[in-house]
Amino acid sequence: MRLFDYNRAPNPRRVRIFIAEKGLKIPLVKVDLMRMQQLSPEFRQINPGATLPVLETDDGSYISESLAICHYLEDLHPEPNLLGSSRAEKAQVIMWNNIAEQGMDAAAEVLRNISPGFRGHALPGPAPIEQIPALVERGQTRVNQFFDRIEQQLKNNAYLAGENYSFADITLMATTEFADWVETHAYKTRPALQRWYTEVTARPAANA
Amino acid sequence: MRLFDYNRAPNPRRVRIFIAEKGLKIPLVKVDLMRMQQLSPEFRQINPGATLPVLETDDGSYISESLAICHYLEDLHPEPNLLGSSRAEKAQVIMWNNIAEQGMDAAAEVLRNISPGFRGHALPGPAPIEQIPALVERGQTRVNQFFDRIEQQLKNNAYLAGENYSFADITLMATTEFADWVETHAYKTRPALQRWYTEVTARPAANA
Numbered sequence: 001m002r003l004f005d006y007n008r009a010p011n012p013r014r015v016r017i018f019i020a021e022k023g024l025k026i027p028l029v030k031v032d033l034m035r036m037q038q039l040s041p042e043f044r045q046i047n048p049g050a051t052l053p054v055l056e057t058d059d060g061s062y063i064s065e066s067l068a069i070c071h072y073l074e075d076l077h078p079e080p081n082l083l084g085s086s087r088a089e090k091a092q093v094i095m096w097n098n099i100a101e102q103g104m105d106a107a108a109e110v111l112r113n114i115s116p117g118f119r120g121h122a123l124p125g126p127a128p129i130e131q132i133p134a135l136v137e138r139g140q141t142r143v144n145q146f147f148d149r150i151e152q153q154l155k156n157n158a159y160l161a162g163e164n165y166s167f168a169d170i171t172l173m174a175t176t177e178f179a180d181w182v183e184t185h186a187y188k189t190r191p192a193l194q195r196w197y198t199e200v201t202a203r204p205a206a207n208a
Numbered sequence: 209m210r211l212f213d214y215n216r217a218p219n220p221r222r223v224r225i226f227i228a229e230k231g232l233k234i235p236l237v238k239v240d241l242m243r244m245q246q247l248s249p250e251f252r253q254i255n256p257g258a259t260l261p262v263l264e265t266d267d268g269s270y271i272s273e274s275l276a277i278c279h280y281l282e283d284l285h286p287e288p289n290l291l292g293s294s295r296a297e298k299a300q301v302i303m304w305n306n307i308a309e310q311g312m313d314a315a316a317e318v319l320r321n322i323s324p325g326f327r328g329h330a331l332p333g334p335a336p337i338e339q340i341p342a343l344v345e346r347g348q349t350r351v352n353q354f355f356d357r358i359e360q361q362l363k364n365n366a367y368l369a370g371e372n373y374s375f376a377d378i379t380l381m382a383t384t385e386f387a388d389w390v391e392t393h394a395y396k397t398r399p400a401l402q403r404w405y406t407e408v409t410a411r412p413a414a415n416a
Contacts, residue, residue: 048357049307061296068303075295087283088269095276099257127353134340145335149256 004054010178020205092161096168103146107179109139147186154192212262218386228413304376311354315387317347355394362400
């Protein structure tokens with residue numbers, strides 16, 4: 001297996017943390033997003049959507065979309081469990097992971113519409129998409145609403161999906177860091193998020 | 209169990225089709241999106257995100273996010289299998305379901321920024337979000353790019369995730385219909401999509 005990766009991007013990061021939590025070692029293949037290598041004909045053979053990460057499996061097939069990669073790895077290596085154990089817990093993990101991804105989308109809306117580096121690439125993917133300045137403010141509003149909802153959940157639960165650390169926490173960790181690229185620092189004004197963030201970033205796998 | 213539902217919305221629709229394919233009968237509770245009932249304090253106790261569908265389970269907990277609901281139901285009623293059987297197939301189903309959801313997001317971008325009914329509600333959720341006219345054209349571009357990618361996949365595969373009908377097809381069916389609300393009619397110019405669409409809409413569950 002190999003993981004097509006770029007170290008600074010939030011989606012590859014959450015899959016690397018997942019892999020580290022499992023205690024796995026999977027070779028990384030760097031696809032340099034700063035040099036737009038994801039748009040090369042070679043990489044678009046691997047993933048026509050031109051996104052990272054992508055897992056190449058031992059039978060030579062390719063899996064894109066972080067959640068799909070993590071399901072595949074959880075199925076191969078069930079312990080430590082990161083996608084929920086009981087039926088009810090599994091549903092909560094997938095639900096909260098989805099919600100955490102919406103926060104990542106909101107932060108991306110700010111970054112991709114404000115940063116000169118994303119001119120003409122305001123959405124991931126192979127086709128040119130121009131920046132829309134009005135999306136910067138909309139994205140900031142969404143980011144703040146997102147963290148307000150998360151704060152309510154973390155006030156009443158040790159982890160995002162309930163009692164146990166899961167992939168939903170990994171996605172939220174990547175989202176929280178990514179939102180800091182646009183100066184959100186959501187935990188500074190949200191004590192439950194701060195308590196959670198201090199704990200999850202102290203895990204060894206958070207360095208992945 | 210009960211499903212909080214609205215008959216015209218695309219996400220409740222794909223969960224209803226999933227339930228029908230399983231041969232299950234789950235009582236529906238109508239939340240009238242046209243009357244903004246999802247924003248009522250009662251419903252926001254059930255789902256703070258103010259989205260549909262939501263599954264109330266027999267132990268009285270609530271699951272939002274369509275994928276989480278379908279995982280829960282697949283776990284309770286594994287046959288007929290709709291989320292993949294082998295490890296490789298499961299990963300492809302989740303991957304293509306995610307991609308199909310991106311098409312739904314693109315169609316929503318057009319509809320919610322062009323239709324007077326969505327003024328002040330250009331994104332789902334409890335907080336006001338104003339329409340941005342430039343998103344209409346961006347959304348249309350994304351919708352067309354999405355269906356071009358789908359056409360390539362369906363040229364080489366009977367179903368979206370490979371050889372077997374799955375939840376990814378259900379999401380794509382709901383996305384294809386939803387895109388027709390903004391006059392996409394993607395299948396008219398894409399023969400593989402047309403072949404697939406004719407087949408999947410002929411299934412009895414497509415009436416759900």
